[in-house]
Amino acid sequence: MTDPVELHVRVGVDGVVTAETRKVTGVACLDYIAVLEDLLEATTTDSAYTADYTRTATQQELDNRNDLRQY
Known part of the structure; x- marks a missing residue:
């Protein structure tokens, strides 16, 4: 089983919000925008793309993406 997708969200003191996906490969990260x-x-x-963008997805990750799209 693969690790679950991580969404890292930071709120700066100036109110600016930054977010990053982790453990998401390829263009699937765009679904999270x-x-x-x-x-x-x-x-x-x-x-911008993270290093995970160029990683190859496993079958479990592909299944997880399909589950996300159902929502």
Whole structure:
């Protein structure tokens, strides 16, 4: 079994919110932009890929992505 996806959210003293996905491979990380915007009631102003973007997904990770899309 793979580790669950991690969403790291930080709120700065100036109120700026930054968020990062971890343990998400490839373009699946883009699915989380909308999730984070909804949770934080915010709009994305900048985004960048993490090192996980170039990692290869396992079958379990692919299954987890499909589960997320059902919501």
